[in-house]
Amino acid sequence: MRPTIYDVAERAGVSIATVSKVLNNTGNISDRTKKKVIKVMQELGYHPNSLAAALTGKKTFTIGVLVPDIANPFFAEVSRALENYARETGYAIILCSTDYQLEREQYYLDLLMKKQVDGIIIATEPKDLNAFQTLQSRDIPFLMFSIDHLALSSHVVTTDDIRGGYLAGRYLLDKGHRRLAIIAELNRPSGRLRLEGFRRALSDHGIELDQRFIINSISKIEDAKIASQKILHLPERPTAVFATTDLIAVVFMNEARKTNVSVPEDISVIGFDNTIHAEIADPGLTTIAQPIDELARYAIYKLLESIENPQIPSHRIMLTPSLIERESVKDLNGHC
Numbered sequence: 001m002r003p004t005i006y007d008v009a010e011r012a013g014v015s016i017a018t019v020s021k022v023l024n025n026t027g028n029i030s031d032r033t034k035k036k037v038i039k040v041m042q043e044l045g046y047h048p049n050s051l052a053a054a055l056t057g058k059k060t061f062t063i064g065v066l067v068p069d070i071a072n073p074f075f076a077e078v079s080r081a082l083e084n085y086a087r088e089t090g091y092a093i094i095l096c097s098t099d100y101q102l103e104r105e106q107y108y109l110d111l112l113m114k115k116q117v118d119g120i121i122i123a124t125e126p127k128d129l130n131a132f133q134t135l136q137s138r139d140i141p142f143l144m145f146s147i148d149h150l151a152l153s154s155h156v157v158t159t160d161d162i163r164g165g166y167l168a169g170r171y172l173l174d175k176g177h178r179r180l181a182i183i184a185e186l187n188r189p190s191g192r193l194r195l196e197g198f199r200r201a202l203s204d205h206g207i208e209l210d211q212r213f214i215i216n217s218i219s220k221i222e223d224a225k226i227a228s229q230k231i232l233h234l235p236e237r238p239t240a241v242f243a244t245t246d247l248i249a250v251v252f253m254n255e256a257r258k259t260n261v262s263v264p265e266d267i268s269v270i271g272f273d274n275t276i277h278a279e280i281a282d283p284g285l286t287t288i289a290q291p292i293d294e295l296a297r298y299a300i301y302k303l304l305e306s307i308e309n310p311q312i313p314s315h316r317i318m319l320t321p322s323l324i325e326r327e328s329v330k331d332l333n334g335h336c
Contacts, residue, residue: 003044012040062092063303064112064120066105068188070097072219072247073275074290075123078145081296082121089304091118100187100218102127113140119303121145125188126152141306145299146190148316155302156316157295161190164288164321165197168242168270171286171323173205176332177268181213181238183227183248188218194244194272213238217248224251232259239332240268246277249285253328264330274324284326291319 009016014037021027022037040046063086067075075097083093094117096108105124109131112120119141126132132152135142143155172180182198185191199209212234217227224243228251231241243249249271253263263269263283271278274289298317305312 003046005046007044008037008040008046011044012037059118059307060116061090062094062115062117063300064094064096064108064115064117065123066096066098066108066112066120067123068098068100068125069220070095072245073277074219074245074247074273074292077275077292078123078296081293082300085297085300089300091300091304098124100124106131109135113138118307119143121299121303123147139310141303141310143299143303143306145295148189153314155306155314157299157302158316158318159190159290159295159321160318161193161321162197162200164272164290165194165199165242165244166201167197167321167323168194168272168288169198169201170204171325172240172242172268172270172329173201173207175240175268175329176334177238177240177329178207179213179236179238180207180209180240180242181215181231182209182242182244183215183217183224183231183252184244185219185248186216191244194242198242219245219247221247221251224248225255228252228255232256232261237261237267240270240329242270242272244272246271246273246275246285246287249287249328250277250281253281253285264328268329270329272321278324278326281326281328283328286326286329287324288321289324290321294319 005016005019009019014033018029019037021029022034065079065082067079070076079095086093094112094115098104098108105127121143123145125147126149143157144152146158148156148158182195184195202209215227215230217223224247232255241252243252249269253269256263256267261267271285271287274287278285278287302315
């Protein structure tokens with residue numbers, strides 16, 4: 001059974017108040033009593049409750065992480081990386097998945113404040129700005145991860161999504177594709193920015209993206225299936241599809257297989273994220289890689305910087321994505 005403050009007091013022969021004063025370094029306690037209480041705590045393996053520490057103004061060494069969907073492999077891999085870096089610095093993670101729902105967002109923000117977390121990493125598109133502005137009014141440090149919002153002042157760590165979309169478009173064009181489609185998370189800023197970059201790549205080659213070939217989908221399996229079928233049943237299919245997440249891309253490949261459409265022989269696919277899904281897909285998924293490990297490292301260190309020094313100016317860190325070539329895109333040069 002885990003030792004309590006009562007066990008420490010009894011073994012040391014002092015009051016609970018005295019143990020509390022030793023823990024918080026308050027009151028007039030003799031060095032002899034302090035050493036005695038500390039020795040007993042070590043013998044019993046006693047560690048003060050983190051919430052109790054928070055109530056006395058001390059750190060809880062916990063960080064809240066708000067993601068839209070832990071089932072999305074990108075956020076699963078990000079969460080693992082954040083946990084690894086947090087643990088290295090002596091912090092623990094409380095992970096909350098909102099499932100894109102306003103009620104859950106509000107519930108988890110309230111929960112994290114009640115838990116007295118030292119800071120929060122936010123990877124969800126804010127649905128209720130008032131809730132997030134409450135964090136600022138209470139001086140709770142937070143960091144926006146892969147999300148930026150002009151109404152919120154905080155550190156931001158993100159990927160250059162416009163460049164990522166541009167890389168995807170340019171690669172498909174270099175492979176001879178001209179009839180292109182995109183399945184984008186238009187409900188997220190990252191999806192809209194990736195679409196913008198994709199459009200710019202096409203525009204540089206004098207090509208305008210057909211509005212019929214812009215399909216909206218959140219990064220969930222059922223939504224991605226519906227979006228995939230919309231493209232697969234077009235009277236004139238595109239030769240290539242850019243999916244703004246690997247999850248959407250892999251779902252598209254599966255739906256294509258079900259309708260006897262071969263990837264990449266009949267239609268090419270490029271994704272975004274470079275998660276484990278891209279590696280194990282058949283064929284291997286060509287994708288735009290986000291530097292997940294670096295993003296997580298910067299996020300943890302910048303948030304801890306804000307926790308240690310709340311007055312430090314906010315920084316916006318944008319990392320550059322890269323293209324990972326596998327087997328899901330056919331080279332049409334010389335075949336058109």
